[in-house]
Amino acid sequence: MALERTFVMVKPDGVERRLVGEIIGRFERRGLRLVGMRLLQPDRALAERHYATHKGKPFYEPLVDFIISGPVVAMCWEGTQAVSLVRKMMGALKPEEALPGTIRGDFTTEVRTNLVHGSDAVETAQAEIALWLGNDLLP
Ligand code: IDP
Ligand code: MG
Numbered sequence: 001m002a003l004e005r006t007f008v009m010v011k012p013d014g015v016e017r018r019l020v021g022e023i024i025g026r027f028e029r030r031g032l033r034l035v036g037m038r039l040l041q042p043d044r045a046l047a048e049r050h051y052a053t054h055k056g057k058p059f060y061e062p063l064v065d066f067i068i069s070g071p072v073v074a075m076c077w078e079g080t081q082a083v084s085l086v087r088k089m090m091g092a093l094k095p096e097e098a099l100p101g102t103i104r105g106d107f108t109t110e111v112r113t114n115l116v117h118g119s120d121a122v123e124t125a126q127a128e129i130a131l132w133l134g135n136d137l138l139p
Pocket of ligand 1: 116
């Protein structure tokens with residue numbers, strides 16, 4: 001079982017709704033280790049780089065507008081199979097598939113304002129950690 005690092009972001013809706021502590025607490029209780037964290041309001045260039053794979057999709061422009069609309073909490077979490085573990089704890093993208101017990105399943109019914117981002121693969125995690133938090137946190 002590989003020790004991994006993943007990138008997690010509490011999106012502007014999560015900060016606005018005072019859910020930062022709730023979300024961090026879930027990962028801590030599970031046994032993941034917080035190794036980097038930054039509160040910032042991303043500019044458009046950073047948001048566009050982060051969501052570059054979605055460029056051209058109908059939800060891309062409103063998504064970028066949303067992510068730069070307020071402060072976010074950018075974090076790096078470490079643990080055994082942290083990438084897939086965080087994704088499971090976040091819950092599915094489609095609200096009707098986000099199960100109770102997951103972050104999205106417990107706190108949102110919306111597809112855009114879904115509180116949290118987590119890297120979808122080890123390679124994506126490395127790129128996102130470097131983009132938001134710098135190379136020092138790369139595993
Ligand atoms: P993920 O966050 O579960 O990895 P992605 O497909 O990577 O999902 O989409 C990135 C983000 O874009 C989502 O978290 C959500 O905020 C937004 N998004 C994705 N699909 C839609 C959509 O159909 N409508 C509105 N927003 C969407
Ligand atoms: Mg994604």
